[in-house]
Amino acid sequence: MPQNPFHEVPERSYVKSILFVVFCVEIALLVPWAVKFKALGLFGLVEVIVFAGILAVAYLWTWKKGTLE
Amino acid sequence: MSTTTLLFYLLAAAAIVSASFVISCHKALHSALSLMVTLLSLAGLYLMLYAPFVASVQVLVYAGAIMASFLIAIAIVKNVTTSEKSHSNPDWIIRLASACPLIAFFFYAFAKSRQLFPDRMVVAQGSNTQQIATLLYGEPGRIGPYTLTLEIAALLLLVAILGAIIMTAIIMTKNVQITD
Numbered sequence: 001m002p003q004n005p006f007h008e009v010p011e012r013s014y015v016k017s018i019l020f021v022v023f024c025v026e027i028a029l030l031v032p033w034a035v036k037f038k039a040l041g042l043f044g045l046v047e048v049i050v051f052a053g054i055l056a057v058a059y060l061w062t063w064k065k066g067t068l069e
Numbered sequence: 070m071s072t073t074t075l076l077f078y079l080l081a082a083a084a085i086v087s088a089s090f091v092i093s094c095h096k097a098l099h100s101a102l103s104l105m106v107t108l109l110s111l112a113g114l115y116l117m118l119y120a121p122f123v124a125s126v127q128v129l130v131y132a133g134a135i136m137a138s139f140l141i142a143i144a145i146v147k148n149v150t151t152s153e154k155s156h157s158n159p160d161w162i163i164r165l166a167s168a169c170p171l172i173a174f175f176f177y178a179f180a181k182s183r184q185l186f187p188d189r190m191v192v193a194q195g196s197n198t199q200q201i202a203t204l205l206y207g208e209p210g211r212i213g214p215y216t217l218t219l220e221i222a223a224l225l226l227l228v229a230i231l232g233a234i235i236m237t238a239i240i241m242t243k244n245v246q247i248t249d
Contacts, residue, residue, distance in 0.1 A: 013141055014138070014141055014237070015234060017138035017142075018138065018233040019230060019233075020133075020134045020137055021134040022226045022230055024129050024133055025134075025226060027129060028129050029219065031122065031198065032122065032198055032199070032202035032206065035196070036199055036206065039208075039209065040202070040209055041209050044209070047212070050220055051219060052223075054220070054224055054226075058226070058227045058230040058231065061231070062234060
């Protein structure tokens with residue numbers, strides 16, 4: 001059997017994949033904003049900052065926990 | 070035959086063939102890779118239906134992130150990667166018979182689509198990504214109908230991350246073996 005690259009800490013690599021899913025969804029939801037960026041202006045920017053800010057909390061907490069290492 | 074029709078049949082054939090590989094491959098890894106091909110050809114079909122946003126979501130989220138987590142799950146669970154036992158079972162007739170009503174329903178819906186959904190056949194016009202942006206983010210100075218939902222979705226994603234990390238912390242402290 002070939003050497004399993006995830007054999008060391010499988011739980012941690014699974015958390016990374018869940019993080020990948022979550023931030024992929026975030027990027028997918030940011031695409032419409034990017035398409036209408038000029039029309040939305042500052043108002044849209046504030047909305048997106050709130051949206052991304054909530055997920056930035058999760059990101060910083062993950063970073064602090066050391067899951068990304 | 071026009072190019073659009075040819076492309077449609079090519080993508081549809083790719084989707085069907087790779088989907089049959091998903092259920093017939095002996096190795097889980099091969100099934101997952103065939104599923105990725107299915108999802109990508111579906112993304113191509115969405116593009117042909119003038120739905121670039123759905124196609125990008127399909128490529129980014131489904132073929133990208135969710136398939137990555139599938140592959141990692143397959144890599145983690147040792148049993149799945151090593152077992153090569155056959156999936157073919159003697160009760161395939163029962164399975165085929167139970168799938169027949171679903172196939173019949175699809176044919177019925179395809180034949181009667183205009184009568185069933187008369188107001189749902191929308192003619193594609195312009196960039197519907199911009200229309201989705203208006204629904205999600207609203208106009209300048211006025212929030213859209215789904216802006217609040219978008220922020221709640223961010224909270225939901227936050228909870229998903231917190232749950233995943235807390236569960237991992239529990240597994241690691243108790244040293245529970247999930248690798249079998």
